[in-house]
Amino acid sequence: xxxxxxxxxxxxxLFVKSPFKRRYTYSSYKKFSEIGQRHGFKTVIARPxxxxxxxxxxxxxxxxxxxxxxxxxxxxLDRCISLSMKHHKFMKNLRKKIKKQLILMNDPYxxxxxxxxxxxxxxxxxxxxxxxxxxxxxxxxxxxxxxxxPRFGSGGRGxxxxxxxxxxxxxxxxxxxxxxxxxxxxxxxxxxxxxxxxLVLNGKIIDFYVRAPxxxxxxxxxxxxxxxxxxxxxxxxxxxxxxxxxxxxxxxRPRLYSIDxxxxxxxxxxxxxLNSQVGFDIYYQFKGQAKIYEKIxxxxxxxxxxxx
Ligand SMILES: Nc1ncnc2c1ncn2[C@@H]1O[C@H](COP(=O)(O)OP(=O)(O)O)[C@@H](O)[C@H]1O
Ligand SMILES: [Mg+2]
Numbered sequence: 001x002x003x004x005x006x007x008x009x010x011x012x013x014l015f016v017k018s019p020f021k022r023r024y025t026y027s028s029y030k031k032f033s034e035i036g037q038r039h040g041f042k043t044v045i046a047r048p049x050x051x052x053x054x055x056x057x058x059x060x061x062x063x064x065x066x067x068x069x070x071x072x073x074x075x076x077l078d079r080c081i082s083l084s085m086k087h088h089k090f091m092k093n094l095r096k097k098i099k100k101q102l103i104l105m106n107d108p109y110x111x112x113x114x115x116x117x118x119x120x121x122x123x124x125x126x127x128x129x130x131x132x133x134x135x136x137x138x139x140x141x142x143x144x145x146x147x148x149x150p151r152f153g154s155g156g157r158g159x160x161x162x163x164x165x166x167x168x169x170x171x172x173x174x175x176x177x178x179x180x181x182x183x184x185x186x187x188x189x190x191x192x193x194x195x196x197x198x199l200v201l202n203g204k205i206i207d208f209y210v211r212a213p214x215x216x217x218x219x220x221x222x223x224x225x226x227x228x229x230x231x232x233x234x235x236x237x238x239x240x241x242x243x244x245x246x247x248x249x250x251x252x253r254p255r256l257y258s259i260d261x262x263x264x265x266x267x268x269x270x271x272x273x274l275n276s277q278v279g280f281d282i283y284y285q286f287k288g289q290a291k292i293y294e295k296i297x298x299x300x301x302x303x304x305x306x307x308x
Contacts, residue, residue, distance in 0.1 A: 001040060001042050002041055002074040003071065003072065003075075004073070004074070004301075004304060005045075005071070006029070006046070006077045006078075006079050007050075008046070009079075010025075010079075010081045010277075012025045012281075014060065016067065024284040025281045027284045028280035028281045029045055030062040031297065033045075033063050035294060035298060036297075036301055037063065039302070041304070042061075044060060044061050044068065044071055046059035048080050048091060051098065054102055055071060056070075057069065075304050075307070075308045076103075077105050077300075078095065078104055078111065078276075078277075079277060081155075082152075085152070088115065092112070096108060105255065105256055107252040110249055114273075114276040114277075115152060116151060116152060117152070117175060118133065121175075123248060124271055124274075127245065127270065127271040128177075129177050129179075129270045129272070131175055132175065132176045133176075135167070135170040138164065141176060141177075143178050143179045145164065145179035146161075146163075146167060147159065147160070147161050147178070147179050148160040148170070148171075148174055148176060148177075149174065149175055150171075150173060154275070155220050155223070156220030156223040157222070158174075180262040180264050180270050181264060181265055182263060183265070184267075189232050190228060192212070193212060193213060193217060194211070194212050194219065194263070195210065195219040195262060195272065196209075196260070197210070197259075198234065198238065198258060198261065199257075199258045199296070200246055200257060201254065201255070201299055201303055202253060202254055202255060202256075203243070203250060205234065208230070209229055210230050211228070212225060212228055227285070227286045227289075229292075235263070235267065235269065237269050238261050238263075238269045241269060242259050253303070253307060254300075254306070256278075257274055258275045258278045259271055260274075283296075
C-alpha cells in the first residue's frame with residue numbers, strides 16, 4: 001500500500017497531543033484519508049519539520065486517531081502556509097529537498113509563484129489589475145481607491161484599501177494596485193462584492209465558488225468572509241484566462257491551485273492572486289458542500305495515483 005504524506009502548517013496547528021484545534025480542519029483531512037483508503041492509499045499528516053529523507057519521524061493517522069513514528073511516504077501533498085518570513089524560507093528549502101526525493105504537489109516553482117505576488121505579477125501581469133512596486137508610480141493608478149498589499153501576504157493580512165491621495169508611503173515589500181470595483185457582482189452568479197475562485201487540478205477546473213465579505217471590501221474567509229456556492233456557469237472570459245494561466249504550469253504534474261478573479265463593473269475579469277494552499281476545511285465550515293468536497297478528494301487522489 002502506498003502512502004500519501006501530507007505536510008501541514010497553518011494557524012490551526014498540528015500537535016503531538018492532538019492533530020488540530022478546529023473541527024472543520026479535522027473533518028476535512030479525515031475525509032481525505034477515508035477516500036484515500038478506498039483508493040488503496042494510506043494517508044498520514046505531519047508538521048513539515050517532521051519530514052526527513054522520504055520519512056515522517058512523527059505523523060498522525062486520522063483514521064486510527066493515533067500518532068505514528070518513522071513512516072515512509074511515497075508522495076508529499078504540501079498543505080503548508082507560512083505565517084512568517086522565517087517559515088517561508090524554511091519551506092522553500094524543504095520543498096527543494098523533497099523534490100529531489102519524491103514527487104510533491106505542487107512543484108516548488110508553482111508554490112513560489114503562488115506565495116510571491118511579485119512573481120505572480122511578472123508571469124501574469126497582463127491579467128492583473130495595474131500593479132506597481134514603488135510609490136513613485138502611484139500617479140499611474142487612475143482609480144480613486146488604491147489597494148496596498150504585502151508581496152508575501154495571505155489570508156487578507158495587511159491588505160488596505162485607501163484613497164489615493166491619502167497614501168504617503170509604501171512599506172518595504174508592499175505593492176500598490178488599482179482598485180477593482182466588484183460591486184456589480186458576477187452576471188448570472190452573484191449580485192455584489194466578490195472574489196470568484198476557480199480551483200484547477202492538472203489543467204481542469206474542478207470547482208468554483210464566490211467569496212464575499214460580510215462587511216467592507218475584503219473577501220478573505222480568515223477575515224470573516226463567507227463562501228457562497230454559486231449555481232450556473234463560469235463566465236467564458238474567466239475560464240479562458242484560467243486556462244491560459246495554467247498553460248505556464250503544464251509541465252508540472254500533479255498540480256492543484258486556485259486562481260482568484262475580480263469582475264469589474266463591465267464584467268471584465270482580473271486575476272488577483274494564485275493560491276496553492278486552498279483550504280480544505282472551508283468545505284465543512286460552510287454547509288452543503290460535503291459531497292462536492294468528496295468529489296474533489298477523489299480527483300486529487302486519482303491525480304496522485306497517476307504518478308506514484
Ligand atoms: N485590486 C483589488 N481591487 C479590489 N479588491 C481587491 C484587490 N486586491 C485585493 N482585493 C481584496 O482583498 C482580498 C485579499 O487580496 P489578495 O490579493 O487575494 O491577498 P491575500 O493573499 O492576502 O488573500 C481579495 O480577496 C479582495 O477581496
Ligand atoms: Mg486572496
